[in-house]
Amino acid sequence: MSETKTEEPSKPVAVAPAASPAVAPVPPHMHPGRRRRLRIIGIVAAPIVLIVGVVWIHRILNTVSTDDAYVNGHVTFVAPRVPGQVVAVLVDDNNRVHKGDLLVELDKEPYQVEVNIAASAVAAAQADLVAAQADARSTEGQARSLRFSLQRAIEDVDNQISLLRSKVATLDSQQAVVDRAQSDVDRVLPLVQSGSVTEEEVDHRKQALLVAKAEYQEVLQEVYQTRVALGLEPKPPSGDLTEVPSDLDQTFSSVRQAQYSLMEVAAKLNVVDSFNVTPKQLVANFIKRDPEGNIDRIYAQLLKNAPAVMQAETKVEVAQRDLDQAKLNLSYCDVVAEIDGVVSRRDVNPGNNVIAGQSLMTLRSPKDIWVDANFKETQLADLRIGQPVDLDVDMYGRHVDFTGRISGFTIGTGSTLALLPAENATGNFVKVVQRLPVRIDLVDYDPDQSPLFVGLSVTPSVHINEPPTGPDAGKVLQPYLPTTGPTTTQ
Numbered sequence: 001m002s003e004t005k006t007e008e009p010s011k012p013v014a015v016a017p018a019a020s021p022a023v024a025p026v027p028p029h030m031h032p033g034r035r036r037r038l039r040i041i042g043i044v045a046a047p048i049v050l051i052v053g054v055v056w057i058h059r060i061l062n063t064v065s066t067d068d069a070y071v072n073g074h075v076t077f078v079a080p081r082v083p084g085q086v087v088a089v090l091v092d093d094n095n096r097v098h099k100g101d102l103l104v105e106l107d108k109e110p111y112q113v114e115v116n117i118a119a120s121a122v123a124a125a126q127a128d129l130v131a132a133q134a135d136a137r138s139t140e141g142q143a144r145s146l147r148f149s150l151q152r153a154i155e156d157v158d159n160q161i162s163l164l165r166s167k168v169a170t171l172d173s174q175q176a177v178v179d180r181a182q183s184d185v186d187r188v189l190p191l192v193q194s195g196s197v198t199e200e201e202v203d204h205r206k207q208a209l210l211v212a213k214a215e216y217q218e219v220l221q222e223v224y225q226t227r228v229a230l231g232l233e234p235k236p237p238s239g240d241l242t243e244v245p246s247d248l249d250q251t252f253s254s255v256r257q258a259q260y261s262l263m264e265v266a267a268k269l270n271v272v273d274s275f276n277v278t279p280k281q282l283v284a285n286f287i288k289r290d291p292e293g294n295i296d297r298i299y300a301q302l303l304k305n306a307p308a309v310m311q312a313e314t315k316v317e318v319a320q321r322d323l324d325q326a327k328l329n330l331s332y333c334d335v336v337a338e339i340d341g342v343v344s345r346r347d348v349n350p351g352n353n354v355i356a357g358q359s360l361m362t363l364r365s366p367k368d369i370w371v372d373a374n375f376k377e378t379q380l381a382d383l384r385i386g387q388p389v390d391l392d393v394d395m396y397g398r399h400v401d402f403t404g405r406i407s408g409f410t411i412g413t414g415s416t417l418a419l420l421p422a423e424n425a426t427g428n429f430v431k432v433v434q435r436l437p438v439r440i441d442l443v444d445y446d447p448d449q450s451p452l453f454v455g456l457s458v459t460p461s462v463h464i465n466e467p468p469t470g471p472d473a474g475k476v477l478q479p480y481l482p483t484t485g486p487t488t489t490q
Contacts, residue, residue, distance in 0.1 A: 065460060067457075069373035070458055071371055071454050071455060071458060073365060073368060075362050076339050077361075079356075082333065084353070086105070089103070091361075096342050097363070099338060099339055103343075106333040108333045117326075118322045125312070125316040129312035129313055136306040137303060139265055142265045143269060143299075154279060157252045177216070178212040182212075231252060259279045270307055338363070341365045344362050369452055373460045374435040375438055377434045377436060382464040385471075387405065388404075390463070391461075392459040393456055394457045400450045402442060405440065405469070409438055409477070410438070
């Protein structure tokens with residue numbers, strides 16, 4: 001409701017004194033009611049302006065801000081690991097997916113065929129392994145038999161030596177018989193002329209002497225035969241018919257033959273010894289393979305490590321790896337999401353032939369984001385890791401408050417990290433204030449309530465006078481990451 005009353009022009013208008021220096025003077029010709037409202041507004045606005053000014057000055061003194069900042073995040077490219085033809089695409093741009101969700105399906109039939117072929121190869125390799133194990137067990141049986149043959153050959157030589165000594169003893173006994181018969185003949189010959197002994201008695205004793213000598217020669221020939229059978233001279237230079245080398249049971253031909261036959265079979269079980277070892281050493285070395293000398297345990301280990309068995313096992317392993325790879329390739333026909341995210345830049349359709357590593361689409365996580373703020377180099381002196389940050393996002397204005405903390409500083413300014421960095425050594429250098437990207441991580445960010453999108457403009461305000469918190473608080477550089485192995489330096 002407006003007032004219609006007017007004042008006389010001849011009467012001077014009294015102007016009330018200003019309540020505050022911030023209140024503007026009211027024109028004298030203005031309507032009194034309007035002048036009154038303007039005066040009230042001036043009185044109320046003065047402290048508001050003063051408060052705003054104080055807040056602005058406080059903000060200037062306690063924060064560092066920039067308008068050169070934006071939301072950033074990682075890009076995950078979705079690509080197949082195997083080539084093939086696309087049979088189905090199950091998502092489209094802007095679809096939100098969970099980790100493990102099926103995105104694209106490739107034709108599985110060629111890879112299923114490869115799986116079947118690899119499975120057949122595994123079955124064949126396993127059959128070869130069974131055959132190799134059977135051959136190894138057969139070889140084990142031959143080795144056991146030849147080991148007893150070697151032992152029997154040694155025993156035969158020892159028996160022949162004992163027989164030789166027995167025959168030499170018999171020869172000595174027979175020599176005594178010959179000597180006695182010769183003495184009998186020598187005693188009766190002088191008595192023949194006296195008639196005390198008949199010719200018949202003499203002939204009888206001579207006949208006994210001849211028989212004794214014949215028996216002696218028979219035993220002597222048997223001794224010679226036994227010595228020759230042992231590979232010895234019939235008549236040793238020393239004259240001792242019992243003279244035999246101490247290692248004859250280790251060097252005799254039949255013993256050596258049995259030894260080498262055993263070594264030949266044992267080599268198939270990966271038991272290798274020098275040809276210069278004696279049979280006793282060969283057997284001793286074999287028994288040493290087990291601390292307790294358990295023969296059965298030794299052969300069980302030999303069967304496991306037999307070259308033919310190990311080769312067959314290797315073929316089975318290779319075939320199994322091929323089968324695993326074929327199954328893995330078959331599983332790769334299902335292209336799944338590696339992260340929780342939102343699909344963008346889809347570039348694939350059913351029927352397309354794709355190759356391994358080809359980009360089909362991208363995924364961006366709505367939660368794994370941060371703010372890259374490009375502060376001027378003149379603003380960096382007081383910035384530290386862990387300082388709290390207020391984030392004003394143009395998309396939401398002041399309706400939504402976001403907070404964050406500084407988590408790190410980029411090692412170079414934007415100009416040095418550009419694709420074509422500035423060349424300041426050409427002689428026409430003009431100093432320009434540089435900007436350094438500072439990473440700000442969001443705190444208590446919930447993308448389901450107020451999502452932020454990569455590329456949105458942000459105005460961060462860093463509270464430089466508040467104590468930094470969190471990991472690496474107060475530092476400029478982050479610490480070294482823990483290493484799990486040796487590192488190389490250049």
